[in-house]
Amino acid sequence: MKISKLFEEHRPRFSLEVFPPKKNGGIETIYETLDGLKDLKPAFISVTYGAGGNIADNSTCEICSIIKNKYNIMPIAHLTCVNNTKADIDYILNELKTVGVENILALRGDINPDVPPKHDFKHADELVSYIKARGDFSISAACYPECHPDSDSMVSDILHLKHKVDCGAEHLVSQLFFNNEDFYEFREKCRIAGINVPIEAGIMPVTSKSGIMRMVSMCGASIPKKLAKMLNRFENNPKALEDAGIAYAIDQIVDLISSDVDGIHLYTMNKPYIAQRIFAAVESMR
Numbered sequence: 001m002k003i004s005k006l007f008e009e010h011r012p013r014f015s016l017e018v019f020p021p022k023k024n025g026g027i028e029t030i031y032e033t034l035d036g037l038k039d040l041k042p043a044f045i046s047v048t049y050g051a052g053g054n055i056a057d058n059s060t061c062e063i064c065s066i067i068k069n070k071y072n073i074m075p076i077a078h079l080t081c082v083n084n085t086k087a088d089i090d091y092i093l094n095e096l097k098t099v100g101v102e103n104i105l106a107l108r109g110d111i112n113p114d115v116p117p118k119h120d121f122k123h124a125d126e127l128v129s130y131i132k133a134r135g136d137f138s139i140s141a142a143c144y145p146e147c148h149p150d151s152d153s154m155v156s157d158i159l160h161l162k163h164k165v166d167c168g169a170e171h172l173v174s175q176l177f178f179n180n181e182d183f184y185e186f187r188e189k190c191r192i193a194g195i196n197v198p199i200e201a202g203i204m205p206v207t208s209k210s211g212i213m214r215m216v217s218m219c220g221a222s223i224p225k226k227l228a229k230m231l232n233r234f235e236n237n238p239k240a241l242e243d244a245g246i247a248y249a250i251d252q253i254v255d256l257i258s259s260d261v262d263g264i265h266l267y268t269m270n271k272p273y274i275a276q277r278i279f280a281a282v283e284s285m286r
Helices: 004-008 029-040 060-069 088-100 123-132 153-165 180-192 210-218 225-234 238-256 272-281
Strands: 013-018 045-047 075-080 103-108 138-144 168-173 199-203 263-267
Touching: 004 138, 004 168, 029 060, 029 272, 045 060, 060 075, 060 088, 060 180, 075 088, 075 123, 088 123, 103 123, 123 138, 123 153, 138 153, 153 168, 153 180, 180 199, 180 238, 199 238, 210 225, 225 238, 238 263, 238 272
Parallel strands: 013 045, 013 263, 045 075, 075 103, 103 138, 138 168, 168 199, 199 263
Antiparallel strands: none
8 A cells, every 4th residue: 555545545544664684784684673563453564774874784665675575564664865877776766666665754864974865866856856757656755843963944844845845745744843833833843834734743752851852852852841850850870760651652642642643653773672661552543
């Protein structure tokens, strides 16, 4: 099934994100993660782009094939443009089509200072247009409830997002956020701007202070006072911080569902037991 049809049947949808093994890890390690997630019956599982961000070490296609053909779950392949030429993208699209993957999350990708970027694509909207013209794929894209860190303003960011949707993005997944009001305000601005595709809320459970601070420094998300107090109180107690982080994520999700969110996209960090606890807590709401 294509993502464009998925949200016509039921909302809210619950989906998951996994990432490929690190460069020195075997592909077989992903089975342990997927074995722990399959019984949650997610609407789809997205797979981030390969460990090194380039075609030579990309295992996303293989993992998507495993998700689809072994676990019978719909996969969405992340595809970035910052380290790929048009020829690279053509090759990857052909590989995805060969294994029956119909859905792609088109992203700019993080700029790695150690890897010179390619210049065929500057932004994700160009990648969306390119994919749209080269195969029968359903395309998703990212959005930033607190504004993309490289954008001049929220108005500018929304206009760029509208252009990305006009280029062919049929579904949006948000970057992580910790204050639901930021998401609701963003969603309202999107609707006013004529962005009417489903917008899934991206939720990342907090499991370590250093890890989440690194993430927010990259994506521009803010830390509310409530979360900051939690991080400071439990930063030296990993088990307590994990429990508190899961509880915080559950509270966010319950509120989002109450406010008619289109979907919840859970960043699993390849830790199935965290996803299991969260899904169990909201099972009756799915």
